[in-house]
Amino acid sequence: MIEKNGIPFSAFFQGDKGSGGYFGKLADKRIESLGSDSYAAKTITEDKWSAGKASPDDIRKIDRIKDELATIICRLGRNGICIRKKIFISEITH
Numbered sequence: 001m002i003e004k005n006g007i008p009f010s011a012f013f014q015g016d017k018g019s020g021g022y023f024g025k026l027a028d029k030r031i032e033s034l035g036s037d038s039y040a041a042k043t044i045t046e047d048k049w050s051a052g053k054a055s056p057d058d059i060r061k062i063d064r065i066k067d068e069l070a071t072i073i074c075r076l077g078r079n080g081i082c083i084r085k086k087i088f089i090s091e092i093t094h
Contacts, residue, residue, distance in 0.1 A: 001065055001068060002027075002065070005061045005064070005065060007062060007065075008020075008058070009021060009023065010051065010053070010054075011055070011058035011062065012049060012050060012051060012054075012062065013039065013043050013048045013049055013050060015051055018039035018042075019039055019040050019043040021039075022039070022040045022073070023072075026072070026076075043070075043073075044070050050062045
């Protein structure tokens with residue numbers, strides 16, 4: 001989804017260390033190295049998706065897909081964050 005939209009990981013909040021890196025690890029199938037990513041959590045709880053240096057075009061692209069990306073983070077075990085933020089998805093509420 002990120003690649004399809006042509007968004008570099010560096011355009012995300014905290015770049016390669018933050019949510020961009022989180023999705024980069026997923027893309028590389030390095031799920032075991034995700035750990036508890038505080039930047040991914042902050043991305044959801046504070047709705048901080050794009051980096052300060054992101055281009056206006058990248059910011060628009062991120063805004064279009066951020067709900068889907070939040071769903072992915074929630075499905076991977078960030079249920080407490082999602083519930084506090086009131087992002088309810090059927091997979092985590094059943």
